Amino acid sequence: MSSGADAIPDLTAPLRLEPVFKERVWGGLRLRQDPQGPPIGEAWLVHEDLKVQGGPAAGLSLAALAARNPQRLMGTRVPAGRFPLLIKLLDCQEWLSVQVHPDDAHARNLVGPGENGKTEAWYVLEAAPGAQLIGGVDPGVSPSTLREAILSQDVSSLLHHEPVVSGDTFLVCAGTVHALGPGLLIYEVQQTSDTTYRVFDWDRPASAGRELHLHESAQVAAPGLAERGQAVPQEAGVHLLTQCEYFTLEQLRTAGPSVQADTRGEYMHLLTAIEGEATLTTLADEMVLQPYDTVVIPASLGTYTLAGNAVVLRALPGAGKP
8 A cells, every 4th residue: 555645635626524523511502413412512624633524535634634745735835734724613502711822932832842822713603682702801901900810810800892793703813811602603713723721711610621721821811802804795706804824714705606716726725605505616526515514625726616695704824815
């Protein structure tokens, strides 16, 4: 059996992945695969450990593909190494813990060499009437005040609450104190990292795996607000939602004319359908995407078309421009 370069799939077709569903104390019922199963808080749609379903790369993880040929999968303008992005859905029946994530430098200092920080963005898929999230601390709070409040477990009075509706976008930079509230279904794209420091957990019991991380939180938290993304028109086309050094997030509307795209070998494209039904056509394949179908378009694939009456979110690594 061949190995190494001989075993690298061509990566000329979209990659479907096997998602992973995670039970959470705050989770809801919308992501459950088993109607009698426990509440599910997170569905991981794209992650380095997820395996490809079908095709020449079947059974291989994104991490394995990235290691074998990073440019073919991720693109010539994406640094070789760890698969850079994680995409998930979050179903919030109760408040998530108030938490904070480290930036790259803090992650490497506190967790270990090679660890990523965690900057993330949220797109609100569904929001119950009156739904809120916490996106930072109130303006005027100093770093020392925030640090002292975290260590004394008195941070709740500093938190900045944001009302949200379906279609809102937020960029949550590393160091921003945050939490999602009840009644929200969220699409999240983030750096590949699962490092979370809990600041406050709404007085839930400190059960195994849900302890507070006050000293770590005090080191990495910084005053500031999550950045609300720009409103986008309802017309067909490609619309920028938010962008940072780690990723670009766009909304694609395919009602009427189709959307033409080209990876140009530079960046992979991560597509998640969120409304309607989109037909994805490439030189090698045609498939239908329904909510919340997700595919990885390898950078080596090149051109593709999205048609139908649908809304699709597209994430790219870094400040990529399709």
